[in-house]
């Protein structure tokens with residue numbers, strides 16, 4: 001069953017985001033494709049983090065996170081922020097602190113800054129739900145993730 005489940009899920013096209021937060025003065029972030037819209041009133045989003053993730057404690061401690069939705073130009077960032085051996089991910093990309101003090105990547109498709117409202121244990125992952133407190137969109141096109149590869153959205 002797990003083999004077919006993985007085949008189905010890796011053929012389900014998604015976007016790719018890097019979710020970020022601050023751990024005291026240190027920016028923390030990882031690549032995710034579990035990001036989803038949850039509610040319009042209020043504006044709520046969700047994403048899931050593996051309980052084994054080295055970033056888990058930082059997201060657990062922080063009241064806020066930013067969902068940086070990658071643009072089609074950001075293949076390098078997608079894989080750098082998914083590399084568990086890469087200890088200095090933020091030195092390999094351009095970023096800045098937002099007015100809400102969250103790490104925001106440059107050249108993304110869009111950013112949603114969120115206040116964390118709920119953490120739900122779900123199997124080997126934790127679901128984080130956030131209320132959108134700030135957002136912006138650029139003219140870049142979003143990245144598409146399909147069958148473990150990134151590509152561009154069709155015209």
Ligand SMILES: Cc1cc2nc3c(=O)[nH]c(=O)nc-3n(C[C@H](O)[C@H](O)[C@H](O)COP(=O)(O)O)c2cc1C
Nearest residue numbers: 030031032033034048049050053054055082083084
């Ligand atoms: C396209 C893609 C999507 C991913 N989605 C998730 C996800 O939704 N949740 C998660 O915990 N890890 C996800 N990962 C794996 C993490 O990015 C990877 O395990 C990373 O090393 C975690 O870093 P950390 O242990 O420093 O937190 C994804 C990786 C890729 C390449």
